[in-house]
Amino acid sequence: MRIDDAVREFREQRARRRGLLPTVIPYTGYGSTDWVRVLGRVVISGRPGRAARAESVRGWRSFTSIAVDGQPVRVTIGDTVHHVVADRGGVIDVRVEAHLTPGWHRIRLEPEGEGRNAPGVEAPVFVLDPSAPFGIVSDIDDTVMITALPRPLLAAWNTFVLDEHARAATPGMAVLYDRLHRAHPEAPVVYLSTGAWNVAPTLSRFLSRNLYPPGPLLLTDWGPTPDRIFRSGRQHKIDELDRLAVEFPEMRWLMIGDDGQHDEETYAGFAEDHPENVAAICVRQLSPGEAVLAGGRSRDAGPEQAPGVRWIYAPDGKGLAEALAEAGYL
Numbered sequence: 001m002r003i004d005d006a007v008r009e010f011r012e013q014r015a016r017r018r019g020l021l022p023t024v025i026p027y028t029g030y031g032s033t034d035w036v037r038v039l040g041r042v043v044i045s046g047r048p049g050r051a052a053r054a055e056s057v058r059g060w061r062s063f064t065s066i067a068v069d070g071q072p073v074r075v076t077i078g079d080t081v082h083h084v085v086a087d088r089g090g091v092i093d094v095r096v097e098a099h100l101t102p103g104w105h106r107i108r109l110e111p112e113g114e115g116r117n118a119p120g121v122e123a124p125v126f127v128l129d130p131s132a133p134f135g136i137v138s139d140i141d142d143t144v145m146i147t148a149l150p151r152p153l154l155a156a157w158n159t160f161v162l163d164e165h166a167r168a169a170t171p172g173m174a175v176l177y178d179r180l181h182r183a184h185p186e187a188p189v190v191y192l193s194t195g196a197w198n199v200a201p202t203l204s205r206f207l208s209r210n211l212y213p214p215g216p217l218l219l220t221d222w223g224p225t226p227d228r229i230f231r232s233g234r235q236h237k238i239d240e241l242d243r244l245a246v247e248f249p250e251m252r253w254l255m256i257g258d259d260g261q262h263d264e265e266t267y268a269g270f271a272e273d274h275p276e277n278v279a280a281i282c283v284r285q286l287s288p289g290e291a292v293l294a295g296g297r298s299r300d301a302g303p304e305q306a307p308g309v310r311w312i313y314a315p316d317g318k319g320l321a322e323a324l325a326e327a328g329y330l
Helices: 002-017 059-063 152-161 173-183 197-209 233-247 263-273 288-293 317-327
Strands: 021-026 029-031 035-046 072-077 080-085 091-097 103-111 121-127 135-138 189-196 217-220 253-258 278-284 311-314
Touching: 002 035, 021 103, 021 121, 035 072, 035 103, 035 121, 072 091, 080 091, 135 173, 173 317, 189 197, 189 233, 197 217, 217 233, 233 263, 253 263, 263 278, 278 317, 311 317
Parallel strands: 029 121, 135 189, 135 253, 189 217, 253 278, 278 311
Antiparallel strands: 021 035, 029 035, 035 091, 072 080, 072 103, 103 121
16 A cells, blocks of 8 residues: 555656646535535646546546545535545545535535646536435446456456447346436436446446436545455445445435346345335346356345345346336336
C-alpha cells in the first residue's frame, strides 16, 4: 500500500508541474428526503478552463488517471454548501445533510484549494420516495452485461482491451428493467458491482446506451489495503447491502443477480439477516459455456438458505419477466 501511495504521489506531483489540475468526475448519488450520499472521484486530468474527459474507448485508459489523495471538494446542494475531502483513492463517498423532494436532482461538485480554478461539475442524485413499493438492486457482471468474470485473462481482456461499444448486453434484461421501471417509476434502481470506480463512466454509458433505467453505481476502489493485496469484492457487496438496509429500513428490495459467482450466497445471506427487506430474489442462470468462462456456478445457496423468500430462476430476462408477472411485480 505504501508503494502504491508513493507511485501515485510521484505521478501527481509530476502532473502538477505540467500545469494539470484536480478535476471531479461525478457519479450518480442517492439519498432520502433528509440526506444525500455524494459519490465522485477526483483525478488529475485537466488544465485551467478545460473540463475533464471521462470518456474513453479502450478500458485501460480508465486506469491511467491519477487519483488525488485528500483533495478538498465543495458540494453545493440548493443553497447549502458542504466541504468534503476525497480519500486516498481520490474517491468522494460521503453522506451529507440535505432536504430534497423525492425524484431526480442535480448537485454541484467543485475542487477547492489548489484545484479551485478547475471547472466544477454537476452530479445527478436520486432521492428515494418513502412510499415506493420496492427498490431494485442489480448485479452488473453477467447479469446486465456479459463479461465472463472472474476468469483472469478474459477479465483483463474485457476490462483493459475491449472497445466499450463491443460489450454485449444480456438477452432480455434491458427490456425487463424497462418494464419494471415503467410499472414502478418511483422504485429506485441500484447497480452493485465488484468493479472499480475507474470504470464507472464506461458502465454508465453502457447502461444508457442499452436503455437500462438510470441509477447509482456502487463500485469499489481497487488496490492494496492495510491487510489485503486487493479488496474483497464479495465483502464489498455484503457491506453495501447491509448499508442499504440500515439507510432504508422500510424498503424491500427486488434483488437481481446470476449464478456464476457469489450472488446467490450474498443475497441469501442478506435475506437471512434482513428478511423484511427482501421482496424477491431473481437469479439469471448462465448457460454451460458462460458458467465455464465465469469460473463455475454458485454452490450451497438458494431457497433452502433463505426460507420464506421468493426465489426466481430463469436463463434470460424474458423468463424472469414471466415469473415476476406471475408474482405481481409486472
